[in-house]
Amino acid sequence: MATERTRGRKIAFSLISMLLLLVIFAFLGELLVWIFNPRATIYPAMKYSPEYGAVLYNNEVIVHQQPRxxxxxxxxxxxxxxxxxxxxxxxxxxxxxxxxxDSFSFGHGVQDGQQYASILWDSLANDYNVINLGVGGWGLTQEIRRFYEFGQLYNPKIVILQFFHNDPVDNLNNQVTVIENGRFEFKNSNSNTNWLKKYLSHSIIQKSQFYNLLRTGAISLFKGKMDEAQKEEFAEKHKISGIPPEEKYYNDLLELFAKDMKRRNIELLFFSVNDALPKFPHIKDKVLELNEEKMLKFIDIDPWFKTPADVEPSPAGHYGPRWNYLVGTNLAEYIKASNDSTINNDSTLVN
Incomplete structure (x- = not known):
């Protein structure tokens, strides 16, 4: 009996010692990262959604910060x-x-009121409301679904669709909108990357420097391989050849969406974040084709930026207030002028 008690104490002591070592290791890791390589944290992070993969928490003030x-x-x-x-x-x-x-429309890296959607609304406030459904990390699949399940309740006369170079691959990651028999069908996300959001999105661990160091390291290590695997799987499943599968998927979604906006008499304005669109020649060709067919209006925003200060980045990444101001004010001028006549982008330039 005494031997069993002794053995039990040893096991308990070993477990407590291991736990203390883990706590000390985590504390030291947190301190060292905070001092030497502080990480950006976002809290609360987006929550898991089977319909979208991830969505924003309602009634929250998200804090995005990097120490010092x-x-x-x-x-x-x-x-x-x-x-x-x-x-x-x-x-x-x-x-x-x-x-x-995505995050460029949401306003990643600028304070409330500085995002281009707010600038646009302030410039058009006498005649328009602006409902900004941009969400960081979303692709066209989620954006289209969000429009039909929520955005169309506003009976909009104008829809602005913003493009960035990660959108095509994001579509493969969360295939929540597909085309079947010539119409959109909505599916639950089966992405393997969303399982952490089920348990940790509102956890205090999201504020941890050490956790975010490990998280960003894992993303940089595995994301590229996962993206390539998704492309191969999608191409094989849909028998796609001659065009990158992510571009084919994006084009099919965009074309059907543009045609439906045309049918509903909703003006669809499409713009790309600076140099993103030329990286996808097939998508660029499709956008220009739909523009020529008057299914959407492609707005080239590049002439709006004249100096390096116009595209100065935010310390949090993406662009800062100046970029957002120019996008918001020039979109407003474009919309005002388009009520009167057909215009070109340069004629509405705001400096």
Whole structure:
């Protein structure tokens, strides 16, 4: 009996010692990262959604910060999007504009009120509401689904669709919108990358420097391989050849969406974040083709930026307030002028 007690004490002592060592290791790791290589943290992170893969928390102020470098606050309203809330109704006093996009539209790296969607609204406030449904990390699959499940409730007359170079691969990661028999069908996400969001998105661990160091390291190590595997799987499943599968998927989604916007008499404005579109020649050709067919209006925003200061990055990545200001004000001028006549981009340039 005494021997069993002794053995039990030894096991308990070993377990407690291991636990203490882990706590000390984690504390030292946290301290060293904070001192020598501070990481950016976002809290609360996006929550898991079977319909979208990940969505924003409603009624939250997201804190995006890096010790000794920056701190940004992103306010999400009760309807789950950033910016002033427009109540859902059967009738609206002003014309509604819905924005679909990723973190560039959401306003990653700028304070509340500095994102281009807010600048656009301020510039058009007498006649328009602007509903910004941009969400970081989303692709066209999620953006299209969000429009039909929520955005169309605003009966918009204009939809702005923003493109960035990670959108095509993001579509493969969360294939929540597919085309079957010539129409959109919505599916639950089966992405393997979303399982952590089920358990950790609102966890205090999201604030940990050490955790974010490990997380970003794992992403950089595995994401490229996962993206290539998804491309191969998608191409084989859909028997795609002669065009990168991610471009084919994007083009099919965009074309059907543009045709439906045309049928609904909704003006679809498409713009790419600076040099992103030329990296995808097949998508660029499709956009120009749809523009020629008047299914959408392609807006080339490059002439809006004249100096390096215009595209100065935010310390959090992406672009800073100046880029957002120029996009918001020039889009507003474009929309105002388009009510009167056909225009070209240069004629509405705001400096």
């Amino acid at each position: 470098h920056f701190k940004f606050l992103y306010t999400v309203n009760s309807l789950g999007y950033r910016g002033k809330e427009v109540p859902i109704s059967n009738s609206y006093d002003k014309t509604n504009i819905v924005i679909l996009g």
